[in-house]
Amino acid sequence: KAGVTQTPRYLIKTRGQQVTLSCSPISGHRSVSWYQQTPGQGLQFLFEYFSETQRNKGNFPGRFSGRQFSNSRSEMNVSTLELGDSALYLCASSETGGQGYTFGSGTRLTVV
Amino acid sequence: SQQGEEDPQALSIQEGENATMNCSYKTSINNLQWYRQNSGRGLVHLILIRSNEREKHSGRLRVTLDTSKKSSSLLITASRAADTASYFCATALNTGTASKLTFGTGTRLQVTL
Numbered sequence: 387k388a389g390v391t392q393t394p395r396y397l398i399k400t401r402g403q404q405v406t407l408s409c410s411p412i413s414g415h416r417s418v419s420w421y422q423q424t425p426g427q428g429l430q431f432l433f434e435y436f437s438e439t440q441r442n443k444g445n446f447p448g449r450f451s452g453r454q455f456s457n458s459r460s461e462m463n464v465s466t467l468e469l470g471d472s473a474l475y476l477c478a479s480s481e482t483g484g485q486g487y488t489f490g491s492g493t494r495l496t497v498v
Numbered sequence: 499s500q501q502g503e504e505d506p507q508a509l510s511i512q513e514g515e516n517a518t519m520n521c522s523y524k525t526s527i528n529n530l531q532w533y534r535q536n537s538g539r540g541l542v543h544l545i546l547i548r549s550n551e552r553e554k555h556s557g558r559l560r561v562t563l564d565t566s567k568k569s570s571s572l573l574i575t576a577s578r579a580a581d582t583a584s585y586f587c588a589t590a591l592n593t594g595t596a597s598k599l600t601f602g603t604g605t606r607l608q609v610t611l
Contacts, residue, residue: 390540419598423538429586429601442598474538484590484597486531489540 388412390490392477398496404465407493411458411479417441418460419487420452423474432475435460436483467497502587502602510608517574519605521587522567528590530563531599532572535584544572544585577609 391410399405411418420432431444435454452462458479464471474494478487502523511517523530529548533541547554547563547570554561560573574581584606588599 417597421599421601428603429588431598431600434598444598476540478541478599484528486543486546487541487599488543489533491540492538494538 392490409460409477415479417483419478421476472497504602508606519572521570531588533586
């Protein structure tokens with residue numbers, strides 16, 4: 387079966403712009419989580435969605451937001467980009483959350 | 499902030515040798531999971547051990563969990579060059595209906611021929 391698909395794979399944006407990243411989970415998976423990975427902070431949890439509802443949120447500023455659609459696809463948005471937002475953004479899906487997750491290949495965002 | 503700390507940060511071994519990585523965490527957990535990451539790509543789920551389990555095996559992988567010491571170890575036996583990757587432990591709290599993974603700092607494993 388198809389894995390978790392993240393688009394785009396690479397993105398270059400300018401400070402102050404906004405960006406939207408997309409994630410298509412494995413069919414039947416209703417939980418979608420987002421993580422940010424940087425060399426300095428490692429892997430950090432952004433938020434989790436389950437059946438279109440945000441169930442959990444990490445310690446990120448309000449510039450980071452997300453949503454989940456009825457088909458479980460999810461998007462995350464970062465507004466007013468800062469240089470420090472440069473990172474690999476990973477999406478993960480699972481059937482209900484909390485058990486083993488399947489990760490996508492990530493979107494590498496570079497802010498210049 | 500990272501809940502888990504892993505050691506060693508880096509490990510270099512020869513093919514055929516065993517590799518052991520350790521993970522410590524700070525709070526009570528529902529389960530602990532190990533993931534592998536190749537060169538900044540996505541993470542691959544390796545194994546999950548629940549808080550009421552002490553040891554689990556999957557192929558060449560053996561995971562132990564000591565909840566009294568809040569620590570876990572991952573043993574890869576008979577390592578191969580293809581095992582070269584970064585390995586992360588992640589804890590799941592599963593508070594109520596919400597869940598999230600808190601990752602450790604990772605161990606970079608290099609397996610040489």
